[in-house]
Amino acid sequence: MSAVERGRRARRPATDALLTVWGVLVLLFLFAPIIVIVVYSFNTGRLLVSFDGFGLDAFRTIVDKPVVQDAVRVSVVTAAIAAIIATAIGTLAGIAMARHPGKWVWWFLGLLLLVSVTPEIVDAIALLPWFVFLGQDLGMPLFDNGYVRLSIGSSLFATAVVSYIVRARLVGQEANLEEASSDLYATPFTTFRRVTLKRAMPAVLAGFLLAFTLSLDNTIIAAFVQVSGTTPWPVYVLSAVRSGLRPEIAAVSTIMLVLTLIALAVVALVLRRAGDSATQIARTMAGG
Structure with a gap:
């Protein structure tokens, strides 16, 4: 072994150790705030910034405070409705892009990308006068309902996410089963229900769960379109900041x-049972 090769091997462990340390520091930088909020959720003090000791007082307060329960219920219900809307529309869009390719797909992907990258403050400012116009000027009281506003507002970005995921699931699969179903005189709806949708179901379930989690923290849009009596949890937290953060928020x-x-674990499990590898799971969840 030459002296050059021995020098390279000596430097390689040092480089690997440096990269390992750097990776750990990056992970700590990313997850330290989350770890802190989890630890402080067991704080027995009156304020979040003053840690007095470990206990379950903050979790008991959730049961004793109806306003906290109402805020959480509004967030969960509207996130579920938004996920259903996003899954229904996004699934059809993803299947159409995968099974009917053409130039229109790239234009449509561009529109979805525009929805994905548009700042939430822009969407919020656009949605508020639109809901007012529909609810008051056109006399459609449905759009004056807080649950409807929050569900529609949260479903915009989630629809794009579901579309990406479903398309990524089907774009690598041949349409031979759909063609065979048509050759066997199955109606288009039967083929869609028993073949296409069944093959896309893991991505549909993954898209629904991701849409639900994304809709839970749609803070900016929720702050603009909410109405009195339907305050979601993120907006409640923002209002609570003025009087001091309390442990029940954590x-x-x-x-x-x-x-x-x-x-997220259920999403990965569903895709794993569908036969996807770890790389495919990451690709599908990212909409790649």
């Missing part, structure tokens, strides 16, 4: 974090 945040992690 407790609810911890619960929502756990629900989000469970949803």
Whole structure:
């Protein structure tokens, strides 16, 4: 072994160790705030910034405060409705892009990308006068309902996400089963229901769960389109900042974090059972 090769091998462990340390520091930088909020959710003090000791007082407060329960319920209900809307529209859009390719697909993907990258403040400012116009000027009281406003507003970005995921799932699969179904005199609806939708179902379920988690924290749009009596949890947290953050806010945040992690784990499990590899799962969840 030459002296040059021995020098390279000696430098390689040092480089690997440096990269490992750097990776750990990056992970700590990313997850340290989340770890802090989880730890402080067990704070027994009156304020979040003053840690007095460990306990479950903050979680008991959630049960004792109806205003907190109402805010969480509004967020969960509107996120579920938004996920249903996004899944229904996004699934059809994703299937259409995968099974009917053409120049229109790239234009449509451009529109979805525009929806994805548009700042939420722009969407919020656009939605508020639109809902007022529909609800008051056109006399459609449905759009004066807080649940309807929050559900529609949260479903915009989620629809694009579901479309990406469903398209990514089907674009690599041949349409031979759909063609065989048509050759066997199945109606287009039967082919769609029993073949196409069945093949896309793992991505549909993944898209629904991701749409639900994304809709839970749609803070900016929710702050603009909400009406009195339907204050979602993110808006409640913003209003609570003025009087000081309390441990129950961290407790609810911890619960929502756990629900989000469970949803992501279910997404990965569904895709794994569908036969996807770890790389394919990451690609599908990212809409790649």
